[in-house]
Amino acid sequence: MIPWPPNKKERMVSPVKTKRKTLNLTKVEQLSRKMGIDKKSSKSQNTISMAGLLKKVDKLKSGVGLGPQKALASLKRVKELQRIKVLGFKNLKPPGQPKKNILERLKINTVFVRYAAIGAGIVVGVSLITGAALYNDAQQAPIPAFSVVLDGQVIGYTKDIKPVDASVKQFKDELEQDYNMDVSFSQSIEYLATAVDEKQLTDINTINKQLKASMDVKVRGVAIVIDGKETVIVKDRATAHSIIEGIKAPYKQASKDTQLKEIKLAEDVRFKDKLVSYETVTDKEDAYKLIAGGTEEQKTYEVQDGDTLWSISKKHKITLDELMAANRGLDEDDTIRPGDKLNLTVPKNLINVVTKEVTSYTESIPFETKTQEDSSMYTNQSKVITDGQEGVKGITVEVIKQNGIEQQRVVIEEKVLKEPVDKVIAKGTKKPPETTRKSPKTTKSSTKGTKKTTTAVGTGNFSLPTRGTITSRFGMRWGKLHTGVDIGAPVGTPIRASDSGRVIFAGWSGGYGKLVKIDHGGGKVTYYAHCSSIAVSKGQKVSKGQVIARVGSTGNSTGPHLHFEIRINGKPINPLSRVR
Incomplete structure (x- = not known):
């Protein structure tokens, strides 16, 4: 036994x-x-x-x-x-x-x-006892099973792995439908063969709940990387591409005479696939605002009585160029009024769009004025022998812009379409006779001759109206045409008539501030802007070199200077091309 x-x-x-x-x-x-x-x-x-x-x-x-x-x-x-x-x-x-x-x-x-x-x-x-188990110390044999292992930790035992697989797949499908994105689980699920007592088998619902509670859910997003730095994460590459193209779109529109040759980004922009938490994904609209709007908070200023663009820029310690860039479409000659809102900060764009355009336009060629002596006329007499005619030239330029603002202009071709015709003036050399009160006819004749040679008629030869430094030249500036030249000088510096003529305007004119306009005949008019004071009045005849005003900083001015223009038939030309 x-x-x-x-x-x-x-x-x-x-x-x-x-x-x-x-x-x-x-x-x-x-x-x-x-x-x-x-x-x-x-x-x-x-x-x-x-x-x-x-x-x-x-x-x-x-x-x-x-x-x-x-x-x-x-x-x-x-x-x-x-x-x-x-x-x-x-x-x-x-x-x-x-x-x-x-x-x-x-x-x-x-x-x-x-x-x-x-x-x-x-x-x-x-x-x-029928139906009872073998005595209480007897043991049942283990049965084949699988342990369900999540990241090295056993969360249950099952005889069949198919229901577990099906539950995981269903959970993944539900998440992808909710998120509208590809979903992935960062942990690994393993099934290891083992043998356990039947009582140790885990209910499939319990396994499913444990899996859902423990799974680390990731979505497959796309990071927009700018110059090596991840800026924002969106749902997919199509969304990222759409955002970038949306930023480029406003700069793809060219005018009738302009051909867009190239459009690109100044920064290195790439897309990077990445597994991330769903909470870190930004929707398309917010991502676009972030990239297009820049990183700097916008600050505004309400224009006060007596403000000028120059005084505002000085008060807030920014340059005039920065103020203009922050308020696109604003020109220094524009009028600002109390209550107007101006942006004081230039957003630092995360992405800058660079365009290369080729544009063609025509430009007038000023004619020259030539003088010849005529001994048959008195020295105080002159007459036009040949009227001057401006020429025309066609110009083709390549313009580089960043975010729509011109950065560089290079002339590719320049061709004369019409040659200018010189203006020829005959000037008398004969000494005029002396007149007496006894010779009323002579006096009338002399007076009549004097009227013909009045200083109200310009000579066609212009001179700089004041002494100083040229601070801004004629041409494109901040995306707009600067219609004259700026000559910096202290307040009160005399401003003289560039040529003889007649004053056709003297007073306040919006962004020009205090302005004087002189008509020199032949369609030629000169502008003298931002004056501190005016010494002439409308209708007054002035001689070349006569003091007509003094330098100031009225209107939309960046500081004490004279804005000087020459216009022919209403069209501004480069004053420096006509100054002798």
């Missing part, structure tokens, strides 16, 4: 944790010896011993012919056989006995063992 309970060494014997096909024969031999099966005995002896034990199992099931002690001993042997089953019972199968039949016979489902101590003796009772 096998002693009960087994000694400590016997209790340490446990199923072998190896693949199912591997068998620890040493432990099987130990168990065989415990059941009275000699490992040196013949194959037939092993079969008889096992067959005899199986008969006892049958009797134990029926409860016939066994006393309490024999029943308990048989149960112990059955337990050992069950342990052999875990180790690989198929290797001990007797000849002629199907493995399935033997295993079934070893399942004793109707035996319950109860024992208690009374006094010095032990009474062992055996109760047969």
Whole structure:
């Protein structure tokens, strides 16, 4: 009879944790010896011993012919056989006995063992209960299963991985539908083959809840990288491309005589695919505002009485150029009034659009004035022999702009379309006769001749109207034509008529401030702007070099200077091309 309970060494014997096909024969031999099966005995002896034990199992099931002690001993042997089953019972199968039949016979489902101590003796009772499990110390064999592992941590056990896979896929599909983006999980899910007690299997719903709670969800976004710095993340490349093209769009429109040769970005802009949290993705509209609007907060100023562009720029410690750039479309000659709002900051664009344009236009060629002596006329007399006519030239230029503001202009071609015609003036050399009060006719004749040669008619030769430094020349400036030249000089410096003529305007004129206009005849008019004071009046005839005003900074002025223009038939020309 096998002693009960087994000694400590016997209790340490446990199923072998190896693949199912591997068998620890040493432990099987130990168990065989415990059941009275000699490992040196013949194959037939092993079969008889096992067959005899199986008969006892049958009797134990029926409860016939066994006393309490024999029943308990048989149960112990059955337990050992069950342990052999875990180790690989198929290797001990007797000849002629199907493995399935033997295993079934070893399942004793109707035996319950109860024992208690009374006094010095032990009474062992055996109760047969149909449908109960083998005695309470018996163990069931593990079943094949899979451990569900998330980032190295087991979150459950399942016999079938297909429902888990299907649940993960469904979770991913739902997220992609909600986010309208490609979704990815940063953790890895693994299924490892194992064997567990059936009670250890995890409900599929529990596994699904644990997965959803633990999964780190990422979306596949696109970062817009500007000069190596990630600026904003959007949902996909199509959105990123649309934003950049939207920033370029306003600068793709060219005028009738302008051809857009190239448009590009001043910065290195790239798109980078990236797995990110959904919360870091910016929608298209906000991303466009961020990139197009720049990084600097806009500040505004309300124009006060007496303000000029120059005084405003000086007050806020910015240059006039910066003030003009912050208020696109504003020219220094424009009128500003109290209550007007001006931007004081130039946004630092994250992206700057550079365009290269080729444009063609015509420009007048000023005629020259030539003088010839005429001895038949008095020195105070002159007449025009040939009227001057301006020529015309066609000019083709390449213009580089950044964000619509001209940065550089290069003349590609210049062609004369019409040659100018020189103006020829005859000037008398004969000394005029002296007149007396007794010769009214002579006086009338002389007076009449004097009227013909009045200083109200210009000579056509212009001179600079004041002394100073030219601070701004004629031409394109801030995207607009600067119609004259600026001559910087202290306040109060005299301003003289560039040529003889008649004053046709003297007073305030918007952005020009205090302005004087002189008509020199032949369609020629000169402008003298931003004066501090005016010394002539409308209709007055002035001589070349006569003081007509003084330098100031009225109107839209950047500081004390004279803005001087020459216009022919209403069209401004470069004054420096006519000054002698």
